[in-house]
Structure formats: C-alpha cells, structure tokens
Amino acid sequence: MDKSSVIYVAGHRGMVGAAVVRALKAAGCENIVTATHSELDLTDRKAVAEFYAANKIDVAVIAAARVGGIGANSAANSLFLYENELIAMNTVWEAAAHGVKRLLFLGSTCIYPRMAPQPIPESALLTSELEKTNEGYALAKISGLKLCEFLRRERGLLYHSLMPTNLYGPGDNYDIVHGHVLPTLIRKFETAKGKVTLWGTGSAIREFLHVDDLAAACLFALGLENPPDLMNVGSGEEVTIRELAEAVKAATGSKAEIVWDSTKPDGTPRKLCDTSLIRSLGWKSEISLAEGLRRTVASYRAELAAGTIRL
Numbered sequence: 001m002d003k004s005s006v007i008y009v010a011g012h013r014g015m016v017g018a019a020v021v022r023a024l025k026a027a028g029c030e031n032i033v034t035a036t037h038s039e040l041d042l043t044d045r046k047a048v049a050e051f052y053a054a055n056k057i058d059v060a061v062i063a064a065a066r067v068g069g070i071g072a073n074s075a076a077n078s079l080f081l082y083e084n085e086l087i088a089m090n091t092v093w094e095a096a097a098h099g100v101k102r103l104l105f106l107g108s109t110c111i112y113p114r115m116a117p118q119p120i121p122e123s124a125l126l127t128s129e130l131e132k133t134n135e136g137y138a139l140a141k142i143s144g145l146k147l148c149e150f151l152r153r154e155r156g157l158l159y160h161s162l163m164p165t166n167l168y169g170p171g172d173n174y175d176i177v178h179g180h181v182l183p184t185l186i187r188k189f190e191t192a193k194g195k196v197t198l199w200g201t202g203s204a205i206r207e208f209l210h211v212d213d214l215a216a217a218c219l220f221a222l223g224l225e226n227p228p229d230l231m232n233v234g235s236g237e238e239v240t241i242r243e244l245a246e247a248v249k250a251a252t253g254s255k256a257e258i259v260w261d262s263t264k265p266d267g268t269p270r271k272l273c274d275t276s277l278i279r280s281l282g283w284k285s286e287i288s289l290a291e292g293l294r295r296t297v298a299s300y301r302a303e304l305a306a307g308t309i310r311l
Helices: 015-027 045-055 071-077 075-097 133-155 181-189 210-221 241-252 276-279 289-306
Strands: 009-010 059-062 102-106 158-164 167-168 197-198 205-210 230-233 238-240 258-262
Touching: 009 015, 015 102, 015 167, 015 258, 015 276, 045 059, 045 075, 059 075, 059 181, 075 102, 075 133, 075 158, 102 167, 102 210, 158 210, 167 181, 167 210, 167 289, 181 241, 181 258, 197 241, 205 210, 205 241, 210 230, 210 276, 238 241, 241 258
Parallel strands: 009 059, 059 102, 102 158, 158 230, 167 205, 197 258
Antiparallel strands: 205 238
C-alpha cells in the first residue's frame, strides 16, 4: 500500500475504525478520509456513491457496522441484518463502481457455524447453521465478504476480508445492556457495590484480541501483494467466560461477588479461530490478554474522566 494513497476508513469513530486510523497515521499515511454518520449515512446508497465520487478514494477499509452483544443481537436480528447488509453492500459495491483500487472488509468470526470445528478454519464458512443469537449480523457480514470475493474474481479488484475474533480496547462501548462481554465486565466491576450478576454459566470458551493488534493486522494485510480472499485474525489465547470474569475483577481491583444467572444463554460453546493462514504469511498477535486488560481498564478510566466514554 502506497503511503500517499487516499485511504477511506468507514466507521472511524468506532473502536476498530479509530484503531485503524491511529495505525495508519503511525505508519506515515497522511491522506486519510473519514466521515461521521451525520455527514454520511452508509445505509443510503446514493449518498455513498456521491461520497466516493467526490473523494477519489484509492483504498477503503470498511470497519463500520451496527454491533452489540448477545442481548442486543438476539433481540433485534432483523435490524442487525438490515442495517449491516446495507452498509456492506453500499460501501463495497459503490467502491467498485467509483474506481477504488483496493478494499479491506472487516467482519467477525461469528460468520462461522455454531458447531464449527475448533479452532475454526476459514474453510468452515457456510458448512452448517449459524449461531441463532447473532444470525442477522453474521449473514450481513457473509454477504459483504462474498461480494468482495465475487468482485475480485469477476473484475480483478483487490478486495479482500479479515475476520477478527472478539475485540476489546480503547474506545469500546461499555453499554451494560447492548455491549460485548469484555467491556460489559469492565464496567460492571468498576461500578459494582456488592455483587456482579453475569449471564450463563461461565463455561463458554472465548478468544480475545486487542483492537491495536487488529489494526496492525489490517496494515499487514493491506501490504500483501496477493492476499487471500479471507483471513482470520486472533490471539490464539482462549479463556472461559468464568476465567475472564475473574481476570477482569483482578484488573479492576474489584471486591464484588460474582453471581451466575444460568437462565440466560451462554452463546456458542467454544469459539477459537484458526490463525495459521495469516501467521504463515508473517503476522502474529503481540498483546497478551493480561496486558490488554491492564491497558483497557486504564483507558476506561481515562475516557470516563474525560467524558468521552461510550455507554
């Protein structure tokens, strides 16, 4: 990727997009184009087309999406499907229509089947049914990565995708109801008075990746001359939700009692992505969970003090 390229980062105010912008700037890229939701509604195809036409984009990184945890997804699969489908289709299709030479589409490992082999290889895609709690989001992301694949095959456009595991880090959303598990845990322990009640049994196994590691993987992928259509990105480090809760409790210094509500779902039993493909090309995660938690708790407190935290 030429550092003089005009690079559009969709979703730059989100945790992922902000990390990508930081990484691009650190790498010496100066021509970074962004737009807030009020400036550009990515669900509006006409507006997206006009944006691409006006800005002469060379490279696009699509990090924009409606996101949420198990509760938010399962309660509104229709909305997660509808909005994310529009965002994916509009940003990718109009990029191709307006001469964008290279595009990196970001999704999530929730695209893989609920009972996929572990660790999950890229080849597991579309081999069996999806996890019902986030099926809408997963279907939209599958559509986006497939559109990239088809455009590359049919038109020779260098459009490719990364599927990261569960992410956390600076700028995360700490909404108790709609947030993902790790930021929700941080906020619960930071605000706990006597006890913290958590969903499920704590037996589900998850992998977590610091968002700055993902941003590094994005720049790595954009630097590849002939990248695979799809690559997983993960840390390779997995923990049970119960272990994660104890680790977050320790990182925050909380003395709260942990109570598990087994009437609530655990979600997919285990989710570890196979990162052998991207590692074989020269990338690997650098930030351990322990270090990442330390940084993220510090970031949470700084954002709270500054009044910039997303709740």
